[in-house]
Amino acid sequence: PSAAANVGLFDDACRVPSFDPDTVAARLARLDRAMAALRALPWRTWDVDRQVDWRWIVAVAEDARLQLADEKLYLHRPASWLEPLANTLIALVTYAPERADIRLRLARGIPGMVAEMRRVVLEPTARDVATARGVSAGILASLRREAPGEDRDAAIAALTDYVDDLEARQGLRDFVTIGRKAYEARLRRALLLPWTGDELIARAQAELAATDSAMAAIK
Numbered sequence: 001p002s003a004a005a006n007v008g009l010f011d012d013a014c015r016v017p018s019f020d021p022d023t024v025a026a027r028l029a030r031l032d033r034a035m036a037a038l039r040a041l042p043w044r045t046w047d048v049d050r051q052v053d054w055r056w057i058v059a060v061a062e063d064a065r066l067q068l069a070d071e072k073l074y075l076h077r078p079a080s081w082l083e084p085l086a087n088t089l090i091a092l093v094t095y096a097p098e099r100a101d102i103r104l105r106l107a108r109g110i111p112g113m114v115a116e117m118r119r120v121v122l123e124p125t126a127r128d129v130a131t132a133r134g135v136s137a138g139i140l141a142s143l144r145r146e147a148p149g150e151d152r153d154a155a156i157a158a159l160t161d162y163v164d165d166l167e168a169r170q171g172l173r174d175f176v177t178i179g180r181k182a183y184e185a186r187l188r189r190a191l192l193l194p195w196t197g198d199e200l201i202a203r204a205q206a207e208l209a210a211t212d213s214a215m216a217a218i219k
Contacts (some may be wrong), residue, residue: 005091
């Protein structure tokens with residue numbers, strides 16, 4: 001939805017995010033069908049520009065699949081819902097401020113979205129709670145600028161209660177990572193890099209040393 005809003009497809013943007021298990025399963029099935037169709041194309045026979053476009057589309061699809069099937073950050077990260085919603089609201093306010101109708105329909109979906117977050121996000125970390133607090137503050141500020149009404153007020157109440165409940169939790173882990181195996185897969189499949197994680201770090205450290213040396217020379 002946020003991508004749609006950013007390119008002007010405002011009516012297509014009128015959906016709150018969902019990571020319900022049934023929704024995720026349906027998205028993965030659709031994604032796998034699309035990826036199979038992409039890979040069946042005779043892309044190796046195309047010119048370089050068309051191949052670059054094809055590789056970029058496949059990388060975007062691989063990124064989505066990694067997020068949904070392997071990394072599953074949504075199981076501990078409320079911002080998986082909140083950040084796309086915030087980005088949609090930002091695009092709407094920036095490019096279509098007159099579309100209060102879409103913002104109201106989004107607000108109408110927030111209580112259900114929050115209920116889903118309560119079901120799915122079972123192990124938030126302290127870092128996740130801090131991120132959720134910050135992103136929610138922006139969403140709530142946007143909602144409060146809308147005309148008062150039942151849908152707006154219900155959305156504000158649901159989101160406020162959820163963040164309050166998150167912050168009341170005790171003994172949370174500080175953070176979690178996706179792990180080395182998932183990171184290596186992300187480098188290869190989504191970022192299209194030819195290096196392992198160790199090789200990437202070595203290249204970065206070498207470039208950092210060269211940059212530090214150049215900056216020292218400038219001083």
